Structure formats: C-alpha cells, structure tokens
Amino acid sequence: MENWEETALKDFVENGYKTYIPNVSIDCVIFGYHDHRLKILLSDIEGMDGNCLPGGYIKRTETLDEAANRIVEEKTSITGLYLQQYKTFGDPGRIKWDEFDLDQFSKKRPFKKIKSSWLKDQTISIGYYAITDFSLVEPRPGFMSTSCEWYDIDKIPPLMFDHDQMVRDALQTLRSQLYYHPIVEKLLPEKFALTEIHAVYETILGRELHIRNFPQKLLFLELITKLNEKRNIGPHRAPFLYKFNKDKYTEALKAGVTLV
Amino acid sequence: MENWEETALKDFVENGYKTYIPNVSIDCVIFGYHDHRLKILLSDIEGMDGNCLPGGYIKRTETLDEAANRIVEEKTSITGLYLQQYKTFGDPGRIKWDEFDLDQFSKKRPFKKIKSSWLKDQTISIGYYAITDFSLVEPRPGFMSTSCEWYDIDKIPPLMFDHDQMVRDALQTLRSQLYYHPIVEKLLPEKFALTEIHAVYETILGRELHIRNFPQKLLFLELITKLNEKRNIGPHRAPFLYKFNKDKYTEALKAGVTLV
Numbered sequence: 001m002e003n004w005e006e007t008a009l010k011d012f013v014e015n016g017y018k019t020y021i022p023n024v025s026i027d028c029v030i031f032g033y034h035d036h037r038l039k040i041l042l043s044d045i046e047g048m049d050g051n052c053l054p055g056g057y058i059k060r061t062e063t064l065d066e067a068a069n070r071i072v073e074e075k076t077s078i079t080g081l082y083l084q085q086y087k088t089f090g091d092p093g094r095i096k097w098d099e100f101d102l103d104q105f106s107k108k109r110p111f112k113k114i115k116s117s118w119l120k121d122q123t124i125s126i127g128y129y130a131i132t133d134f135s136l137v138e139p140r141p142g143f144m145s146t147s148c149e150w151y152d153i154d155k156i157p158p159l160m161f162d163h164d165q166m167v168r169d170a171l172q173t174l175r176s177q178l179y180y181h182p183i184v185e186k187l188l189p190e191k192f193a194l195t196e197i198h199a200v201y202e203t204i205l206g207r208e209l210h211i212r213n214f215p216q217k218l219l220f221l222e223l224i225t226k227l228n229e230k231r232n233i234g235p236h237r238a239p240f241l242y243k244f245n246k247d248k249y250t251e252a253l254k255a256g257v258t259l260v
Numbered sequence: 261m262e263n264w265e266e267t268a269l270k271d272f273v274e275n276g277y278k279t280y281i282p283n284v285s286i287d288c289v290i291f292g293y294h295d296h297r298l299k300i301l302l303s304d305i306e307g308m309d310g311n312c313l314p315g316g317y318i319k320r321t322e323t324l325d326e327a328a329n330r331i332v333e334e335k336t337s338i339t340g341l342y343l344q345q346y347k348t349f350g351d352p353g354r355i356k357w358d359e360f361d362l363d364q365f366s367k368k369r370p371f372k373k374i375k376s377s378w379l380k381d382q383t384i385s386i387g388y389y390a391i392t393d394f395s396l397v398e399p400r401p402g403f404m405s406t407s408c409e410w411y412d413i414d415k416i417p418p419l420m421f422d423h424d425q426m427v428r429d430a431l432q433t434l435r436s437q438l439y440y441h442p443i444v445e446k447l448l449p450e451k452f453a454l455t456e457i458h459a460v461y462e463t464i465l466g467r468e469l470h471i472r473n474f475p476q477k478l479l480f481l482e483l484i485t486k487l488n489e490k491r492n493i494g495p496h497r498a499p500f501l502y503k504f505n506k507d508k509y510t511e512a513l514k515a516g517v518t519l520v
Contacts, residue, residue: 023283024350024384060382064350088348088386090284090324122320124284124386126348180436220480 009144017118020057025125026068027055027163028083029170030076032134032150033187038203039134039150040167042159043075046144052160053167054148055125068128076148077140082186083128086173087166090124094162125162129170131183153206175205179223182249191227191241222248269404277378280317285385286328287315287423288343289430290336292394292410293447298463299394299410300427302419303335306404312420313427314408315385328388336408337400342446343388346433347426350384354422385422389430391443413466435465439483442509451487451501482508 030041042051056071058064068083134150141148151157153171158164178184184200194215202209218224225245230238290301302311314335318327328343394410401408411417413431418424438444444460454475462469478484485505490498 021283021350021382021384023281058350058384061352063352064348064384067350085347088324088345090281090318090386092321092323122281124281124318124324126350126384176440 013117013119016057019059021060022118023121023123025055025057025123026064026071027053027089027125027127027166028068028072029053029127029129029167030072030078030081031129031131031153031170031174032137033131033200033203034133034135036199036203037134038153038206040153040156041076041139041148042151042156043141043145043148045160046146048160050160051147051157053163054145064126068126072130073142075142075145077142078132078137081130081132083130084181085126086129087127087169088124089127089162089166091162092122094125095123125166127166127170129174131174131186133187178204179221180249182244182246185244185246185249191229191231191243193231193233193239193241195239197224197242273377273379276317280319282378283381283383285315285317285383286324286331287313287349287385287387287426288328288332289313289387289389289427290332290338290341291389291391291413291430291434292397293391293460293463294393294395296459296463297394298413298466300413300416301336301399301408302411302416303401303405303408305420306406308420310420311407311417313423314405324386328386332390333402335402335405337402338392338397341390341392343390344441345386346389347387347429348384349387349422349426351422352382354385355383385426387426387430389434391434391446393447438464439481440509442504442506445504445506445509451489451491451503453491453493453499453501455499457484457502 032039032041041054043054044051054072054075056067056074058067059070062070064085065083068085069081072081072083073079139148139150156164156167159167174183178201184197184204187200188196197218198209198211198214201214215224219226222245224242227241227243229241231241232238292299292301301314303314304311314332316327316331316334318324319330322330324345325343328345329341332341332343333339399408399410416424416427419427434443438461444457444464447460448456457478458469458471458474461474475484479486482505484502487501487503489501491501492498
C-alpha cells in the first residue's frame with residue numbers, strides 16, 4: 001500500500017508536465033562564507049548514488065526567480081536566500097541517463113513508467129547562485145533528498161550530471177561580480193575593519209591580495225568609506241572602521257559604472 | 261500546391277519537437293557600434309505584424325552556443341559573430357498567444373495545426389548578445405523573416421513578446437561587462453587614440469565621461485598601455501596612441517581580478 005509521499009512521487013513522474021514546464025530545470029549553487037572559509041551546499045536524489053546541487057522544475061505559474069527560491073526552500077529548508085541567475089546549461093550530453101542505474105531507483109521507487117517519463121527527455125538547466133553566512137543557516141534535506149550538507153570549496157566530491165561545470169562557472173561569476181554586486185556586503189557587519197574585508201575577498205578569490213594596495217584600490221574606487229570611528233579588539237589594537245558606499249554599489253549594479 | 265518552403269514549415273510546425281528541444285528558445289540581441297553610434301538588429305516573423313529579435317529553437321544535437329550562432333546565421337546572414345549568453349527569460353506571461361492573430365498567420369500559412377502545435381506550449385527563452393561594427397556587416401532576412409535592419413538604440417519601436425525587456429537587460433549586461441570582457445577591443449583598431457576609446461565608452465554607456473579622469477582610470481587599472489608612437493591626423497594634431505593590455509583583460513575575464 002502506498003503512502004502519501006509515494007503517491008505524490010508517482011503523480012509527479014506520470015503527470016508532472018501538466019504542472020511543471022518540461023525540458024527545463026533549475027539548479028542552485030549556494031556558497032557559504034564564514035571566517036576565512038568558503039563552502040558549498042550539496043544535496044542528493046533519493047534512490048540514486050552520488051552528490052548533486054539542489055535542483056528542481058519550474059511551475060507553469062512561476063517566474064524563474066520564484067521557482068529557484070521555492071526549490072531551495074523545498075530541498076534545503078533555507079528560506080529568504082537571495083538567488084541570482086548566472087548561466088543556462090544545455091549541452092546535449094549533460095545528463096547521461098544510460099550511466100544511471102534506473103533499476104536501482106525503480107527498486108526503491110517502483111515506477112516502471114519513469115523509463116518513458118517526461119523527466120527523461122532532454123533537459124536544459126538554468127543555474128542560480130547565492131552566497132550566505134554558513135554559520136547562520138541550518139540546511140536540512142527535503143523532498144526526494146536524504147542529505148544536505150556544507151562542503152569546503154576545495155573538498156567537493158565529483159558531482160552528478162554536469163554539476164561540476166556548474167560549480168566552476170558559478171565560482172567564476174561570483175568572483176567577477178565581487179566588485180559591482182552587493183555580495184561582500186552581505187557577509188560583513190555594517191562597520192568593518194580592513195582586515196575583515198581583506199579576508200572575505202582573499203577567501204572568495206582564492207588567492208593573496210596585497211595588504212596595503214588592495215584597500216587602497218577599494219578606496220580609490222569609492223566602494224568603501226573610512227569612518228571616524230575605531231573598534232577596540234585588544235591592548236594597543238583599535239583599527240579604524242569602514243563602511244560600504246551603498247550608492248556607488250547601486251549605481252555600479254545598474255549602469256556598470258564601477259570604474260568611471 | 262505547396263512549394264518546398266511551405267512543406268518545410270508544415271513539417272516544422274507538426275514534427276519540429278523531434279528535431280528541436282520543445283519549451284526552450286533562443287533570442288539574440290545584436291548590438292552594432294560605429295563612430296559614436298550604437299544600433300541594434302531587429303527582425304520579424306513572416307505573417308505576423310511587428311518587430312522582434314532574431315530567434316529560434318535548439319536542435320537536440322547542438323550546444324546552446326552552437327544553436328545561437330546557427331540561428332543568427334539563418335535569420336540575418338551574419339556569420340562568425342561572437343555571441344554571449346547573458347540571461348534566461350521565463351515569466352509565465354512572456355508570450356501572450358491570445359493577443360496574436362493566429363488566423364492572420366494561418367491565412368498566409370494555412371496550417372490549422374499550429375493551434376495545438378508544440379510551438380504553442382509555454383516557452384522559456386535564453387538571451388544571447390553580441391556587439392559588432394555595424395559598418396562591416398550586411399544583414400539580410402532569412403528563414404521565416406521578411407526584414408532584418410539596424411535601428412538606433414534610442415529609436416527602437418515597441419517589440420513583440422518580452423523582447424523590450426530582453427534588450428534592456430542585454431544593454432545593462434553590455435555596460436556592466438565593458439571593463440572585464442573584451443568588448444571594446446573588437447570595436448577599435450589595434451592602436452587607438454584616447455578620443456576613440458572615449459567615444460566608444462561614452463556611446464555604449466549613454467552618458468558623458470570626464471575627458472581626463474576617464475583615461476586616467478583605464479591607465480591606473482592597467483587596462484590600456486601608452487605607446488611611444490603618434491598618429492598624424494592634421495596640422496598640429498598628432499595624439500599619442502594606446503593599446504589594450506590583453507593579459508589584464510584575459511586575467512580579469514577568468515578570475516574577476518580587474519581591480520586588485
């Protein structure tokens with residue numbers, strides 16, 4: 001006798017294309033930063049071996065952004081994440097169904113129809129990415145997942161489908177947008193020391209930045225402003241504090257005017 | 261009696277989903293720059309009123325980039341354009357079929373089946389953009405189009421579907437990527453005067469840039485290098501020439517390190 005979840009899954013496999021747009025999915029690369037460490041959130045698909053990005057399909061009534069946010073919430077229990085579309089993936093060989101043991105999936109979820117389901121037709125996937133402070137969120141596996149965990153960016157296991165490529169491209173996008181999207185702003189307190197912003201940039205870019213020249217450039221470009229205020233962090237240690245120049249960020253985001 | 265093109269069209273409407281991935285299309289925003297002028301390439305769909313971006317579907321054997329390049333070639337006769345994916349559009353109301361006079365289309369192309377064709381299901385569209393020197397290309401209308409022309413960026417007529425939004429977003433992307441993608445490089449000779457690069461940036465950004473501070477920032481960021489060489493353009497007029505610092509551009513494109 002089937003339970004509610006099995007009935008829902010059977011209906012999804014057989015009739016899902018009536019609710020969701022077929023041939024298109026969404027996959028999400030969720031970065032987490034905290035104190036010099038960059039991580040990424042990985043999930044899985046119940047009944048299949050391996051790790052993958054949290055992903056799903058787009059309801060016919062949803063915008064793409066709404067779908068991405070719902071999928072993250074359903075798969076990871078994280079709410080209110082600011083997701084941003086970065087690239088769409090559609091190489092013909094991106095999902096090699098032949099390499100998957102569908103029988104294994106079928107054993108656990110005995111729906112023979114999956115072999116001819118709309119789910120098996122060629123699928124193009126829209127990549128979204130987000131960054132959050134990983135110490136502030138508690139991911140939990142959701143519908144059709146059994147795991148949902150943070151992995152250090154340099155210890156990611158090989159992923160299913162083309163998700164390795166998706167992670168590489170998301171990281172490149174994150175790095176290239178560090179200066180004109182309000183990314184770093186979300187990871188720092190309103191007032192911060194230069195060592196703190198230095199650590200965020202170094203960790204995300206994955207390389208050393210000059211201790212003096214780097215903040216000098218941020219100041220030259222007017223992305224941050226020095227405050228007439230210090231923070232006591234120990235004897236003889238009270239660095240000046242800085243804040244983001246939000247207008248400059250907003251302007252840059254809208255018109256691409258970071259540099260002029 | 262049907263001619264070859266009508267037979268091909270009928271087959272496309274009825275059986276196209278076997279060759280092409282349904283529910284996903286590609287639309288292309290092609291910018292053209294020359295001598296202080298920025299234009300955009302608009303096409304149409306034979307049998308329908310109005311202007312739209314050159315667009316089409318993805319063959320099941322193609323990568324997305326291959327499809328985008330083929331579509332541009334088929335619709336505009338332009339070959340070898342460097343197209344770049346920038347955003348995917350999927351709002352539920354992006355194509356309002358009810359507002360289209362399908363009978364008008366059917367009259368010219370009498371295929372009643374279009375009303376229930378795969379073409380009428382909800383479609384998500386992947387946006388590509390490119391920029392070229394419009395004085396060097398000669399667009400011509402291709403398959404299912406009757407027009408293909410350059411329009412000044414500030415004289416674009418209202419477009420079909422959500423193509424106005426696509427153009428706005430492409431322009432924003434173009435502007436925000438001006439500093440770390442090799443965009444401007446394609447529009448200037450190898451050695452150029454500061455007035456020339458100034459004109460390209462001003463025209464694409466659509467606003468005035470400071471005549472001295474602007475090149476100073478480009479030099480500060482090492483995006484351009486001054487050459488020990490001048491060009492004679494008239495009596496008492498021989499400005500120094502500059503060239504792009506290609507390594508810096510490539511580095512910036514790969515790792516987002518434009519500013520540090």
